[in-house]
Amino acid sequence: MLLVLLPHELSAQSVAPGSMDLYGLDPLLFNGRYYSFYITKGTIGDPFLQGTGFLKGSVTVRGVNFDNLDLNYDVYNQQLVLKYLNRLGAVNQIIVSDAWLEGFTLDDMHFCLLQNADTTKRIYRVFGSGEITLLRYYSKTLALDNQLSSRNFRFSNLRFENYLRTSSGMRAFKGNRNFVSLFDAGKQPNIRKYLHEKRIRLRKAGDRELTELITYCNQL
Numbered sequence: 021m022l023l024v025l026l027p028h029e030l031s032a033q034s035v036a037p038g039s040m041d042l043y044g045l046d047p048l049l050f051n052g053r054y055y056s057f058y059i060t061k062g063t064i065g066d067p068f069l070q071g072t073g074f075l076k077g078s079v080t081v082r083g084v085n086f087d088n089l090d091l092n093y094d095v096y097n098q099q100l101v102l103k104y105l106n107r108l109g110a111v112n113q114i115i116v117s118d119a120w121l122e123g124f125t126l127d128d129m130h131f132c133l134l135q136n137a138d139t140t141k142r143i144y145r146v147f148g149s150g151e152i153t154l155l156r157y158y159s160k161t162l163a164l165d166n167q168l169s170s171r172n173f174r175f176s177n178l179r180f181e182n183y184l185r186t187s188s189g190m191r192a193f194k195g196n197r198n199f200v201s202l203f204d205a206g207k208q209p210n211i212r213k214y215l216h217e218k219r220i221r222l223r224k225a226g227d228r229e230l231t232e233l234i235t236y237c238n239q240l
Contacts, residue, residue, distance in 0.1 A: 050114065051117055063175070064174040065160075077125045079124045081116075089104070093143070095158040095160050096161075100121065100143070118133060129145055130145065143158075148237075152185070154234050159178075199215075199222055218232075
């Protein structure tokens with residue numbers, strides 16, 4: 021996959037919620053379409069990363085960071101949804117436009133946008149920091165429930181693809197052996213040993229294990 025990588029570390033100007041209250045909603049952030057994804061009655065599951073509840077997070081748009089926002093990530097449609105109160109006190113939900121969106125956080129999870137060679141963008145979760153990072157692309161599918169005689173649709177369980185990002189680009193991997201092979205031959209024995217000693221299986225590794233692994237790889 022040929023990708024143009026957006027900068028990982030951003031020098032962002034921070035905007036507090038009070039500033040938006042005083043001067044009105046900032047058009048830099050509040051310029052997306054209304055979120056109105058229709059789900060057929062009886063559909064099982066949801067299109068979101070971690071359920072329908074909104075999480076506190078931040079959004080970086082054109083170098084400006086907006087904090088303390090109510091956000092949710094629709095992985096089925098690949099859209100970041102922002103919930104807010106308008107000037108009349110009514111609850112609105114809009115899609116944060118990806119035209120200038122550079123990244124966002126949900127609780128302690130960090131995400132960035134990367135642009136393909138054909139100018140389309142994808143949202144990736146970022147593990148670790150430095151020259152080497154691990155990126156994860158989440159998705160869901162929607163299909164008729166496979167139970168006999170069922171007429172309901174069902175969202176799939178959360179799916180993901182893993183990528184190793186370095187200064188030379190991004191490369192996909194699946195298991196431990198594939199991951200180790202992406203590094204220079206001189207580093208492979210140490211990484212293989214680390215995975216063995218920590219009993220890490222990359223297909224099932226938790227967030228902390230992945231972050232610590234990438235930190236170790238950056239130290240080699």
